[in-house]
Amino acid sequence: MKIVVNGLEVWYNSTPALKNVSLKVSGGEMTFVIGPNGAGKSTLLKTIASIVKPRAGVIYIDGKLISSISPKELGKIVAYVEPHISKSIPSTVLEFLLTARYPHHSTLSFTTPRQDLEAVEKVSKQLNIEHLLSRRLDQLSSGELQRVLIARALIQNPKALLLDEPAAFLDLRYRLEVLDYVSSIVKVNKVICIVAIHDLYLASLYADKIIVLDYGEVVAAGTPDEVLKEELLEKVYRVKVHIVNINGRRVVIPVEPIERISL
Amino acid sequence: MQAKYIAAIAVALILGVIIGYLPPATAPKPTVTVTQLGTVTVYTTATVTQPVTLPTTVITTTTTPVITTITTPWPKTVIDALGREIRFDEPPKRIVSTIPSITEHLFVLGLGDRVVGVDKYSNWPSEVARLVEQGKIAVVGEPWTLDVEKVVALKPDLVLMCRGVKPQETQFAPKLEEMGVKTFFLRCDAAKDQYDIYADIRTISTIFGIEQKAEEVINSIQQKIDSITQRLTNVAKKPKVLHLVGPPSWGLYSTGGDTFIHWLITTAGGINIASQYSGWPRLSYEYILSQDPEIIIVAVHDVDPKRIFEEIVQTPLTNTTAWKTGRVYVLLDEADDMISRPGPRIADALTLIAKVIHPEVFGEVQRSDVVKLSSLTPVVQIAVAVKA
Amino acid sequence: MALPLYERNIKHFFISLTSFTILIVFMFVLALSLGPAMLSPHKVFQAIFLKPFGYAVDDSVNVIAMLRLSRALASLLCGASLALAGLLMQTITRNPLADPYIFGLSSTALTAIALGIILAPNLMVHKAYVVIVSFLGALTGYALTLSLSKLSGGTSLAMVLAGIAIASLFSGASHILLYVVQQVIKTPYVYLLMGSASTVLLKDLYFLAFPTIILTILSLAFFKPLNAYLYGDEYAKQLGFNPTLVRDFAASIAALLTAITIAFVGVVGFIGLAAPHIARFLTGSDHKFAIPITTLVGALLTLVADIVVKLVSMFAGAVGELPLGVVTAVIGAPFLAYLIIKKVRE
Numbered sequence: 001m002k003i004v005v006n007g008l009e010v011w012y013n014s015t016p017a018l019k020n021v022s023l024k025v026s027g028g029e030m031t032f033v034i035g036p037n038g039a040g041k042s043t044l045l046k047t048i049a050s051i052v053k054p055r056a057g058v059i060y061i062d063g064k065l066i067s068s069i070s071p072k073e074l075g076k077i078v079a080y081v082e083p084h085i086s087k088s089i090p091s092t093v094l095e096f097l098l099t100a101r102y103p104h105h106s107t108l109s110f111t112t113p114r115q116d117l118e119a120v121e122k123v124s125k126q127l128n129i130e131h132l133l134s135r136r137l138d139q140l141s142s143g144e145l146q147r148v149l150i151a152r153a154l155i156q157n158p159k160a161l162l163l164d165e166p167a168a169f170l171d172l173r174y175r176l177e178v179l180d181y182v183s184s185i186v187k188v189n190k191v192i193c194i195v196a197i198h199d200l201y202l203a204s205l206y207a208d209k210i211i212v213l214d215y216g217e218v219v220a221a222g223t224p225d226e227v228l229k230e231e232l233l234e235k236v237y238r239v240k241v242h243i244v245n246i247n248g249r250r251v252v253i254p255v256e257p258i259e260r261i262s263l
Numbered sequence: 264m265q266a267k268y269i270a271a272i273a274v275a276l277i278l279g280v281i282i283g284y285l286p287p288a289t290a291p292k293p294t295v296t297v298t299q300l301g302t303v304t305v306y307t308t309a310t311v312t313q314p315v316t317l318p319t320t321v322i323t324t325t326t327t328p329v330i331t332t333i334t335t336p337w338p339k340t341v342i343d344a345l346g347r348e349i350r351f352d353e354p355p356k357r358i359v360s361t362i363p364s365i366t367e368h369l370f371v372l373g374l375g376d377r378v379v380g381v382d383k384y385s386n387w388p389s390e391v392a393r394l395v396e397q398g399k400i401a402v403v404g405e406p407w408t409l410d411v412e413k414v415v416a417l418k419p420d421l422v423l424m425c426r427g428v429k430p431q432e433t434q435f436a437p438k439l440e441e442m443g444v445k446t447f448f449l450r451c452d453a454a455k456d457q458y459d460i461y462a463d464i465r466t467i468s469t470i471f472g473i474e475q476k477a478e479e480v481i482n483s484i485q486q487k488i489d490s491i492t493q494r495l496t497n498v499a500k501k502p503k504v505l506h507l508v509g510p511p512s513w514g515l516y517s518t519g520g521d522t523f524i525h526w527l528i529t530t531a532g533g534i535n536i537a538s539q540y541s542g543w544p545r546l547s548y549e550y551i552l553s554q555d556p557e558i559i560i561v562a563v564h565d566v567d568p569k570r571i572f573e574e575i576v577q578t579p580l581t582n583t584t585a586w587k588t589g590r591v592y593v594l595l596d597e598a599d600d601m602i603s604r605p606g607p608r609i610a611d612a613l614t615l616i617a618k619v620i621h622p623e624v625f626g627e628v629q630r631s632d633v634v635k636l637s638s639l640t641p642v643v644q645i646a647v648a649v650k651a
Numbered sequence: 652m653a654l655p656l657y658e659r660n661i662k663h664f665f666i667s668l669t670s671f672t673i674l675i676v677f678m679f680v681l682a683l684s685l686g687p688a689m690l691s692p693h694k695v696f697q698a699i700f701l702k703p704f705g706y707a708v709d710d711s712v713n714v715i716a717m718l719r720l721s722r723a724l725a726s727l728l729c730g731a732s733l734a735l736a737g738l739l740m741q742t743i744t745r746n747p748l749a750d751p752y753i754f755g756l757s758s759t760a761l762t763a764i765a766l767g768i769i770l771a772p773n774l775m776v777h778k779a780y781v782v783i784v785s786f787l788g789a790l791t792g793y794a795l796t797l798s799l800s801k802l803s804g805g806t807s808l809a810m811v812l813a814g815i816a817i818a819s820l821f822s823g824a825s826h827i828l829l830y831v832v833q834q835v836i837k838t839p840y841v842y843l844l845m846g847s848a849s850t851v852l853l854k855d856l857y858f859l860a861f862p863t864i865i866l867t868i869l870s871l872a873f874f875k876p877l878n879a880y881l882y883g884d885e886y887a888k889q890l891g892f893n894p895t896l897v898r899d900f901a902a903s904i905a906a907l908l909t910a911i912t913i914a915f916v917g918v919v920g921f922i923g924l925a926a927p928h929i930a931r932f933l934t935g936s937d938h939k940f941a942i943p944i945t946t947l948v949g950a951l952l953t954l955v956a957d958i959v960v961k962l963v964s965m966f967a968g969a970v971g972e973l974p975l976g977v978v979t980a981v982i983g984a985p986f987l988a989y990l991i992i993k994k995v996r997e
Binding site for chain 3: 541549550552566570
């Protein structure tokens with residue numbers, strides 16, 4: 001399982017969002033995309049999930065051009081976890097989670113197979129959202145909703161998992177638990193996993209590979225040891241950082257902004 | 264717990280209904296205030312209108328001369344149909360009429376030379392059309408979409424308007440008043456019988472100080488009405504009549520028991536099958552069939568009666584006695600105007616309806632704008648063949 | 652947990668399905684027994700159910716029986732169509748306040764009829780033409796809304812805004828035209844499109860029944876894209892459904908259903924807004940369950956409303972046949988209020 005991105009260029013109307021992005025991601029490893037606000041992290045994930053159409057460049061999944069894969073087939077392969085879903089029409093968590101199985105069935109089939117429900121059962125137990133199944137989406141807390149969204153992607157059982165800000169709204173326990181769980185699934189099932197995240201600490205804990213984006217361009221890519229360097233992060237984020245070694249991992253600790261906002 | 268909510272909802276609904284009924288109940292009733300002002304000539308007619316409650320066959324001509332003796336000198340105050348006191352220092356000289364029936368009143372009362380503006384639909388007497396063509400009378404829009412600027416530009420000293428049956432019909436008055444134009448409301452469309460129309464005529468005559476002329480007009484109308492009702496006294500059989508507003512495909516709207524057309528039908532010796540309703544009720548085919556009208560009157564403008572025939576053939580109205588005996592009448596254009604305008608032509612309208620309802624007494628209608636659907640001979644025979 | 656929960660949903664669905672079906676059958680029988688003709692219900696049922704098997708029925712009874720049958724069926728079908736159209740509109744706009752007329756179909760249809768009566772009164776005498784003109788008018792409204800929303804980006808918000816623009820434009824236009832129409836038909840303020848099932852005849856029912864049944868089955872078949880669409884355009888996209896396609900498809904079905912009811916019955920408010928909510932309260936928002944229950948709720952509400960219309964015109968005097976939409980609101984609103992309160996307390 002492999003995703004190859006080559007010379008990707010994405011524009012929103014007249015604004016460039018990604019410029020000449022090339023990268024390779026393989027199954028079984030956690031790839032973290034970091035970078036400041038507006039660097040193009042979400043756009044990169046959305047383009048790989050085929051939600052946004054690139055202006056130039058190609059994306060291959062296992063050697064197959066992504067634009068040649070039917071949307072339905074792609075739904076089986078790629079799952080993108082967006083931070084927002086519409087909750088205006090009231091619907092329960094169970095109803096939402098069951099929709100994740102749709103790519104695996106014919107559009108016109110009418111029954112809900114037992115294994116769908118079992119998949120929902122299993123994942124919701126593991127993510128500790130079982131008690132939420134009968135609740136309405138708009139009654140969940142942000143953290144609960146975040147876990148439901150991640151559960152949805154896992155129920156979809158994709159070969160490539162694209163997580164956009166999975167740690168947002170989660171408390172300390174669930175940040176670690178959820179990412180730990182995702183990373184063990186990735187390791188066991190040899191799934192591709194790309195995570196866009198702001199929390200450099202989590203990136204240094206779980207990343208096998210880190211890609212740094214700035215102004216829509218890849219400024220660095222490689223293992224955490226190669227990428228998490230003080231001068232690079234200070235240049236990209238405009239923040240002074242310390243890098244400390246904990247349990248053999250380079251952990252980033254932000255200290256203070258380089259430019260202070262004057263009163 | 265749940266019973267509590269149901270009770271709450273019920274209370275809310277009842278409150279809503281009560282609130283809904285309050286405004287009309289508390290609204291000022293012009294007629295009540297009028298009776299308190301006994302000195303005003305217009306409404307002393309109220310005493311005369313008492314015979315309304317009596318059978319229409321009563322001859323009322325003898326009571327009318329009482330009124331003619333009352334004349335008030337200028338300046339005078341007249342109360343209009345909204346209950347407003349309007350002061351006149353002298354007879355108005357430039358009048359705008361906003362509805363055809365008022366135009367008709369003005370011309371019948373011989374005030375035609377003072378009319379400077381009329382609404383688009385005023386077409387009787389034919390003099391009006393001629394004067395409009397010559398540019399002596401301006402057209403100021405339609406009754407419900409009056410061109411206020413045009414009215415003001417004519418510099419009228421009186422705009423006569425119709426109180427009507429809906430509050431929005433009075434919407435232009437405040438605007439005109441604000442621009443210094445005097446408005447005066449008559450009952451017209453709210454008229455329920457000839458006495459309401461007489462009251463309008465008398466009100467107009469008071470404004471202009473021509474009470475004598477008004478009594479002449481009213482007398483001649485009443486004489487015509489009396490001659491019809493007298494000929495009907497010996498007629499025992501009253502046929503059931505259905506009046507339809509437009510062809511059945513436009514929603515089966517009819518006229519209820521508190522309308523002018525109902526008065527026409529009843530006075531002409533018929534029974535209005537929609538009399539239990541008020542205003543312009545919508546009927547259902549089942550109701551019509553259960554009442555089984557013997558005469559159907561369809562009133563409509565600008566429509567080819569043949570089309571109405573073709574349409575009725577498609578409907579369950581073919582099961583009525585009226586259709587089976589060939590007594591479906593279409594009243595077009597001027598005939599439609601006559602029966603729908605509570606103006607000075609009510610006696611003519613009554614004659615027309617009487618001929619429709621009792622041809623055995625008054626003879627068949629001979630007008631080009633009244634079509635008996637069975638007289639569309641070729642079509643009828645085909646239809647009869649199909650039915651047989 | 653997931654399994655028992657899902658089974659509970661299915662149980663709720665079947666309970667609602669049976670209870671609504673029973674209620675509808677009961678109300679249908681009631682609707683056939685009631686009418687201003689005051690026939691014995693016995694005779695009416697003989698005419699409807701025994702006549703096809705050669706039972707001799709008096710001709711006049713037969714006419715009344717057929718009128719009642721067509722009227723009851725018309726309210727059932729109209730209610731079902733409007734409720735389904737409302738559900739689809741709420742889904743595609745993701746707006747719980749959407750109703751079938753949100754795209755301005757009623758005002759364009761009214762404008763078309765008013766124009767027709769002014770320009771060609773002779774044609775408009777025929778009911779067939781009235782029906783065709785209002786149907787085409789409603790579809791024109793939909794086409795205008797759709798193209799306007801495409802021009803402004805094609806999102807669901809653009810659709811709602813385009814609908815509002817078209818609706819207000821044409822409701823203004825139709826009101827101006829109605830003043831002119833009053834010269835042709837002398838009734839003051841005739842509302843040509845006030846909903847009423849009483850003028851629907853048996854032969855019109857085919858045009859109501861077949862589209863309603865076919866389009867209901869069609870939308871039920873596509874419950875998956877509709878479910879996915881609920882959670883957002885991007886969400887639907889990554890499950891492999893084209894959100895634009897889903898939106899246009901569902902909007903077309905809803906517009907078609909609405910246009911048909913406008914043409915034959917007129918404008919009936921509230922059903923399209925309330926029935927989907929009532930159905931969702933009972934079975935959840937999964938379209939697989941919500942679509943059948945919504946149609947049943949709509950059919951039941953409209954049928955009951957029509958019975959009330961009949962009773963009012965028979966016994967309450969004065970008013971004649973009330974517009975259906977007024978009565979549906981009076982009947983449906985307390986029920987909806989009860990459900991909301993019950994749900995909040997849970």
